[in-house]
Amino acid sequence: MTQSHSLQGQYAVVVGGSSGVGEAAAAMLAADGAEVLIAGRDQGRLDAARERIGGKSAARQLDGADPEQVRAFFADADRKIDHLVLSLSGAAGSGPIATLELDQLAAGFDGKFWPFLRILQAALPHLSPEGSVTFVTAASAGAAFPGTAGLAAINGALQAMVPPLAVELAPLRVNAVSPGVIDTAWWSAVPAEQRAEIFDGLAAATPVGRVGRAEDVAGVIRMLVGNTFMTGTVIDCTGGVNLPTGR
Numbered sequence: 001m002t003q004s005h006s007l008q009g010q011y012a013v014v015v016g017g018s019s020g021v022g023e024a025a026a027a028m029l030a031a032d033g034a035e036v037l038i039a040g041r042d043q044g045r046l047d048a049a050r051e052r053i054g055g056k057s058a059a060r061q062l063d064g065a066d067p068e069q070v071r072a073f074f075a076d077a078d079r080k081i082d083h084l085v086l087s088l089s090g091a092a093g094s095g096p097i098a099t100l101e102l103d104q105l106a107a108g109f110d111g112k113f114w115p116f117l118r119i120l121q122a123a124l125p126h127l128s129p130e131g132s133v134t135f136v137t138a139a140s141a142g143a144a145f146p147g148t149a150g151l152a153a154i155n156g157a158l159q160a161m162v163p164p165l166a167v168e169l170a171p172l173r174v175n176a177v178s179p180g181v182i183d184t185a186w187w188s189a190v191p192a193e194q195r196a197e198i199f200d201g202l203a204a205a206t207p208v209g210r211v212g213r214a215e216d217v218a219g220v221i222r223m224l225v226g227n228t229f230m231t232g233t234v235i236d237c238t239g240g241v242n243l244p245t246g247r
Ligand SMILES: NC(=O)c1ccc[n+]([C@@H]2O[C@H](COP(=O)([O-])OP(=O)(O)OC[C@H]3O[C@@H](n4cnc5c(N)ncnc54)[C@H](OP(=O)(O)O)[C@@H]3O)[C@@H](O)[C@H]2O)c1
Pocket: 015, 016, 017, 018, 019, 020, 021, 022, 039, 040, 041, 042, 045, 062, 063, 064, 065, 087, 088, 089, 090, 111, 112, 115, 136, 137, 138, 139, 178, 179, 180, 181, 182, 183, 184, 185, 186, 187, 214
């Protein structure tokens, strides 16, 4: 058996699997033989993503911010989950600290930090001990981009939990991938023209000369899911945009 083995016969749940990084990860896992259940809030988006993913994929509605829905989602689970990937997005919490509404920062935690933990706790009794959990966090957690202190707090809190969880929950493996700027629907609130300008500027400031694609991050998730010697790790996938310049 190789480290990044086939996922034939394994079952993965990808929350936030109807778009962007989560969808790309679900597609890679399905392509490598896993049965994949994608979850998200919008049934139409889920159905469309499931069509695109193909393979042995299924979709089920879930709002990770709703404790009752999370409880019911896993209470119904009728089989062991081998791999849990958490890629749901919470967009709130960014902005200059001088003017950042603390309610917005709290909304950011409600949209990402608490759902990740709530889903992890509810999934635990159903997770195979030989399986894995992968958080999709954000490189803002360890970078110094102005206006991202709130996002750093939310994603940094999640990243800080990865090593202790990996030891506490062993042999279940727990890892995170920490993306830089990725061209997904996460940016859809920014008008297209402005987004293109932002991406051009960021590409120029990025060692690899471009912003990321969902598949870049999904490839890291695929590795973390399949490599049974990886645990307690947070892997940056940023094109180098967050590297310290020494200035
Ligand atoms: N794109 C970037 O530049 C970037 C950078 C750093 C980190 N990240 C992180 O990467 C992760 C994936 O983001 P993405 O770029 O792939 O964004 P995306 O394309 O907007 O995908 C987000 C997914 O999460 C689902 N979702 C959102 N809220 C949810 C909730 N409460 N419960 C369940 N599902 C929910 C969405 O579906 P519904 O809306 O239908 O629920 C969608 O499937 C996020 O955690 C984000 O913070 C992204």
